[in-house]
Amino acid sequence: MRIEFFKMTGAGNDFIMFDNRDGKIKNPVELARWVCDRHFGVGADGIILIEKSETADFKMVYYNSDGSFGGMCGNGGRCVAKLAYMLGIAKEKMKFEANKKLYFAEIIDDEKVKLYLPNPRKREFNLKLKLDKKFFKAHFVDSGAPHLVVFTDENGIKNIEKININNLGKKLRFHPRFKHGTNVNFVSIIAEDTIRMRTYERGVEGETLACGTGSVASVIASVEKKKYKNSRQGENFKR
Structure with a gap:
């Protein structure tokens, strides 16, 4: 066919x-x-x-x-x-x-x-997830898809570019806390209104070049935990 x-x-x-x-x-x-x-x-x-x-x-x-x-x-x-x-x-x-x-x-x-996008279905902040002998601090936001947000500065990661996303991301993606698994976003603060994000996507089972719902989840976590201010108010949609 x-x-x-x-x-x-x-x-x-x-x-x-x-x-x-x-x-x-x-x-x-x-x-x-x-x-x-x-x-x-x-x-x-x-x-x-x-x-x-x-x-x-x-x-x-x-x-x-x-x-x-x-x-x-x-x-x-x-x-x-x-x-x-x-x-x-x-x-x-x-x-x-x-x-x-x-x-x-x-x-x-x-x-x-x-x-x-509508408001997130679920948000959980300040999670402590154990991997091997280390604990990772992370934040969970369901922005239409489940996303774990891991800030580099909260976990002693100096350079986001050197993270082995397909290794560490995979371990967090399958963490037993998440019954159906989760996407994982590693986020670094670049400036007061700028973040750098790298994403491990479930289903793709590897790093992708971009992630829309992951970007939203990362911004929400940045506003809630890093006290970023919203630069723009939402706009009403009219058909």
Whole structure:
């Protein structure tokens, strides 16, 4: 069977996108594992399906590259909004369903898509997680996907660039405290309004070039724990 697909990237996160409103894709798990393979497939961090929704313009269904269900993806949400607009499925301002929640997006221009995320479902600060003989201080924020935020200065890490993300990130991602696992963001404070973030993504099982929900989780933790001030107030979305 021949299936049309689109390859898109959001800030370095790359996705293979399908218009599945007719339900032709029956096994997205195997499809994700096959097409996301960077050696024998197209290569991507995950796949995104556009499906029909009774409550919004469309439904976004996201699977990680290993075939696991991804829930919500921030950069993927911006990509799927752009594709839905390109295909005439939605107008410049749209709402879509993802993981049983509604999200709003807006096409700004050819290169910019704005995505509005709801308040985080869960926040836990000042966690102490034991790995081997060491304790790591971390903060948990569910910004549509579960994220652990690890500040380098709180854990004696001098240089974020020298962290072995695929080693340490993997250990924290599978920490027994998190029943279903978690994404892990290592964050360094650069300036009073700037942070540096590196992310280990579950489902991809490695470091990715960007993470939208991870960026949001890291900013929330920075505001709550590092006393950053919000530089902008939220904007009301109008259809």
